[in-house]
Amino acid sequence: MRTQGFTLVEVLIVIGIIGVLMGLAMPTYLGWLAASEAQQAATTLAQEIQRVRTDVKRATLSTTGAQPQASLTTTANSTSFTAAGRTVSLSNARIQTARTLTFEAPYGTLVLPTGTSLPLTITVSSSRNATKTRTVRVISLLGKVVVQ
Template identity: 35%
Template sequence: MRPAGFTLLEVLIVVAIVGILAALGLGSYTRWRASSAVGEGTQVFTQAVNAARTGAKRLNTCQEVLLTAVSASPSLTVRSYPGSTCSGTPTTRTLNLPAGVQASLDSGANSLSFRAPYGSTDAAPAQFTVFWAANPAITRLVRVTGIFGKVIVK
């Protein structure tokens, strides 16, 4: 009668196979995680621009979105001014991009101001790049076009 259980050789073969499969999947997993974080950063950016435009119409105020990309952790600053002109002391809200995600201005203005009553902007079309810091090949382009600040993500 043979004793029940696994031999050392069988256990080593299974561990080797699991190790090979994990090594093959690790590259795909890290790329997927980076792509998902860039997508989340793009969503934060898009929602900030849309919220500023909507806030300008709803609150009849001037709303401004400013990208601060010079630090290690870039952020978006949303300023809400008390009146329909972009003057006075604003209420400021800061939105951080996910860890490892960077953003840069490709063209246009670094800040977008939306004015009441229609939520329109007089800024030239702007294009921003949201990318993964460890692998800049993982990118999303965010364009803000037109007088109503339509956001296009590529």
């Protein structure tokens, strides 16, 4: 009489095949995960640049008559940045470029430091794999942002 089920040898062969397939798929998955983290961080940074610009456009003239300004500041090799006085943390990503972007009312125009030209770039990389990077570019004085 034969009992139904798997033998130990059959189970070990299946486990071996699964191990080989996982070994082949894991590097691809980790590369995709790192690229995805860099893309998410770059998108967050681009959205915060637009938010700072929008906030300064909505600001009204102060009682002293000075134009309201708002800034976004990044620090090299950092996992966070400051946007209009608020700290934003990036999960599993690092900012590679130190830069300060200042926008002024009433149109939310970008104030360029002396000797600086457009586009202004900020590079973001994955914390898992530093070769997976995305670049956030501010390409106009009106704050147009492109993620590459």
